[in-house]
Amino acid sequence: MLRLELPGAASLRAGVLLACACVAPACTVASQELQPLTPDALARTWEAERLPLPAPPLVTHAIVEARVARLVRESGGLVTSEVLGTSVEGRAIHHLTIGRGAKPVLLWSQMHGDEPTATSALFDLCQWLVRHRQEPIVARLLDSLTLHIVPMLNPDGAERFQRRNAQFIDINRDALHLQTPEGRLLKGLRDRVEPVIGFNLHNQNWRTSVGTPPQPAAVSLLAVAYDEARSEDPRRQLTKRTCSVIVEALRPLASGRIGRYDDEFEVRAFGDNITKWGTGVVLIETGPWPGPEPDRTLVQLNFVALVTALDAIASARVSNVDPSLYERLPENQSDLFHTLVMGGTVIPGTGVTPFRADVGIVGTRVVRQGPGGRVLQWQGSIQDVGDLRVYGALETVDASGLFVSPAYTAAAVGDEVSLPPGNATASTPRVVPGGPARLWLLRGGSVPDRYRLERIVDLP
Template sequence: MIVPTPSRELLDLWADVHPGDLPPPALVRQPHVGAALRRLRDAAPELFHLEEVGRSVEGRPLELVRFGQGPLHLLLWSQMHGDEPSATTALLDVLEYVHRHRHSPRVARWLSSLTVHALPLLNPDGAERFQRRNAQGIDINRDALALQTPEGRTLKAVRDRLQPALGFNLHDQSWRTAVGDTGRPASISVLAPPFDAARNDNPGRVFAKKVCAVIRDALEPLIPGQLGRFDDSFEARAFGDNLGRWGTPTVLIETGPWPSPEPDEPMLRLTFVALVSALESLAQGSAEHADVGRYESIPFNRSNGLLHLLIRGARVFGEAGDAFVADIGVVAQRALRQRQGAPCIVLTGTVEELGDLSVLGAMEVVDGSGLTVVPLPPGDVTVGQVLPLPPRSARVVRTEQPAELMVLRPVDSFGNHRVERVIRYER
């Protein structure tokens, strides 16, 4: 029996297989994906088979890549939502891993035991805009029944033709997602979706739960306390839930949030480890023996349990009344912008919560005791600068305003304050 690859070894292996010519995941578009797939096919035509299986609303190709000749057929698809790009790049990394290590015992076992089909980019029009929905304005993951989108029809047709034993539905999740009530970021979440409103089990769903348990065991040493279980409410219109009804149980993997200024690389590494660990276990047959209890004991996510920045116990001025002591919560999200004629991804921030936020966690917590928080004034402000407290009308902190703030510490009895921190997100 081949011993599973240790998680930390896979984490390090990612750097050797990740293509260096790809832009950051949020800027990867269909031409990047198509070029990467054709390069792999041309380099190893006996290993990779590439097929155009459909077109998006705006005519961009939907490409299916296949490798392996084994009896167990798997279907993986990514980026149903155009602003959830991590797994698209991670899938390309997995394909590169297969290409470079095809003669290793582990990958050779994949090729003889599995036939893997992957749609790395299901919503290329949404990816072009960095938006959730397709060019029609429809959420593809709510189109499993109506099939109003060409992308949804393509996924359904591929599933019906291949009849895979297991599907992998790959997404990014909101950066407000925490693990239960811990206040810690759910950097990876998994789910074996139900196939009915009663959330019953059948052999297929139990199988998916076991694969989720494998992923947990692979990731937990790397991100202790940062792995959650996605909400398992039945969604009658969703693909994952309906594939279970149609005979293909699915594993949902949701990537993010990650608490660092540059989250892309850690998120890609973790998604890569999750996918490779799952495929290894399926190729070796060890997934069948996984402990379902390891899945069922994963804490559920809390969808609005996490802030990007939390200032605790600062002095704040509302629109009326005297100053009061409150917590300030900032949420952040990525957005597509044009800078000097080129697309780039920026982090925007908004004051979302104000008051007692003791039940929320954050990727960064600032102790605001003895400090005053006010909006940034026009012009340049630097840390260490001494300023008078702004006029009352310019001190108001309210929800839904841009997170452009300064944290002040009083320095004398004349109302002067030193700037302790400048908080500024992109617009």
Template sequence: MKSTALRLFVFFLMGVNGYAQKELTSELYRTYDRYKESTLNERRIKHKDLQPLIYNIAKDTLFTVKKVGESIEGRSISLISVGTGKINVLLWSQMHGDEPTATQAIFDIFNFLESDDYSEEKKEILNSLTLHFLPMLNPDGAEVFQRRNALGIDINRDAAMLQSPEGKILKKMRDSLQADFGFNLHDQSTYYNAERTEKPATISYLAPAFNYEKDTNSVRENAMKVVVFMNRILQKYTPGQVGRYNDDFEPRAFGDNIQKWGTSAILIESGGYPGDVEKQEIRKLNYVSILSAIYTIAMGNYKDMPLEEYGKIPENDRKLFDLKIKGATYRLMGHDYILDLGINRLEVDNKDHSGFYYSSRVIDQGDLSTYYGYETLDATGYTLWPGKVYPYVVKSMMELAEVDINFLLKSGYTYIRMAKLPESPNEANLPIHLLGMDYNVPDFHLEVGINPTFVLEKNNKVRYAVINGFLIDLSTGKEDFKNGLIYR
């Protein structure tokens, strides 16, 4: 009788804890804007952007801030710790300089922890755990918005040789803390989709393998269970948009080795979300996901997660384009062919790496029936024609402002020649390309690698224009256009 009563009491406590967990995670999403760090709202953040925030955090007695080393170019790398618990959790972000989404989310988490809200839940976290953050592990890469560090190596492939100071710092922190859990925070390509679906892999998770056989032990299983918990949370906000990253063992990678060294390693990859170029919605999902994981580790109820759910998370696939055009007719050497086109809008950084413009490319063509697009046009019955150069020279930007661009596009013109091109920026903000006086547009041949600029005609009428990979509906004016290009 006593045994039955005890079991019922345990189940009751589990239910109460589960309900409290569910309530907190819902609140994290709902109240996010209270804690969002407003000074970090674009992806191209730099080391100097973080220093005032770290300085202010250091003044709060809740946190301990310690400089733990420098990058190759001499930028400081800080460890920010909070909590008094026996379970050590290490979180590091931006070991790839062009993957900043989680760095922003970390500073949102600091704001949450500094606030007076949710005191009981935070007490549970900070009494059970000690959290250690290494935000922006690769500040030199972040400075020029590139994956690699100033030595030109991928820090995430430096766990074995430890050639880089940044890699040595991460290894030293993991070892000195003997971290129980480690969160490896990255961005992945926006072109990943959840396997066999058109949905982007907005967030992908992985409990990395620690050997080629992909064996599991208690360390990896704990990581898998935390992933299962986070997946359950995010399904509420991005149903079907969570993926599982490839778990092939990579003996040079930090995540795989950290798992092998005895820390339950969890990879979080931030992918794509429709209309979220600066990944601010995905940043919010990172915030909710990471804090929820921290809370379940503090409560210990991640241990109740069914391990078999981990393998049911769809694997990442890479079958998304920014724009997919289905079934367009393309005429070549007197014959008509039916083609699908896959187009991606590739970012080109400005000289100071503070912003970017798009220079798009045809990535694939032919039968793309197993691929998807963030935007898809069924071009059945439409013929694809190269755009033409407007026959009159426009003398100035003032004169260009008077030109009816929509009329030109409907007439099949996709280029305007100018007597004097603007000196900056490098891109044209109008939905048409600008040409210098001496520039000759190459003969059009539809092939992988070209800039996608053409018109789509049906019944002798141009209905759509594609300028630098952006689709413009000429009958409705509907567009989400960013920039054309300047050809000097």
């Protein structure tokens, strides 16, 4: 029998998981006969049963509170809730408990207020567990695990759609000083329940790429280190294997778009310190996705990842997974634009002679208050001009044979336009780094200095 010597109850439980349940209860033996749900089946289930929530950036603290109350009310006692405490500005921070198993698992989302994808996925996870509680795979999970879920750790930041809390402290860099009430509550919960594993759920920058040629890094994974040497013990073995389970689950849905997050030890960070305190942590960073409804797919990927990982832990299947599936993942880079306009002749509006160049536009999603409530918008700017063939993009525009200029007026596609003569003034748009992300793609006409407007590239 494999013996694992680790300090602390949580580390011992992690070791027992890695020992392939040599003293497994009868339910685990029976559960091994159950085939895990396939990624495609889980994706279809999510599509059919997902909760009718707004896009994650538009999910407010009030929506979270209403969803928590409804989930508890409709769960028939399966889900319980407590208020851990309050944020700087007095908003309640909720802790949901679901399951009756001996292995506690901690999942927390939105410690950065502008990183909301997993909050929606956690509610979908809870709803799925409640709805399917009688099915063998779900019953096994609930009998083996007890989930402790904090769906929104930083409600003040979420209200402003900003990373930091109302003190303007990054909660994820407050694990040692514990100057944020939100950080103190998270540490107190971890110390109280001593989880066998934790899931730290974030979003990453929309410039994050993976692979060559660069693809959007839809999900990046990290088995969090607990020291500068990046030592490996049963805690990290468990988290590496769990990351490999997620890789297996997501490859059919996001092939080539799964990355590995840098595992350098960060002495101030919660994930690193929670691992150091005895609970191995899996970091899931949700990244960019192309198309008009990226949030839909990104929430679905989170749901599939979490269900599959939890099922693997509950069934002890995680013990047989090859950790190299995670270790071989390419590491994240920042080689992604929102839009790449490729191969055009740039008339930059600065008075210089036109030249052939690509134009790279970056975008950030922002939440603004509109007349009918919160609205989600893109905020873009030109990041680079030149030979950008080594970069990727959510959208690539072929401008071969066309001229690329600033958009000077509110002209429509198909209009004939002329460009202003001479050099730009301080208020004139220009195709330069930092310039506005609104471009005209033009075809030269038979009349000098007159062009036909073929396309407008606009990321306001």
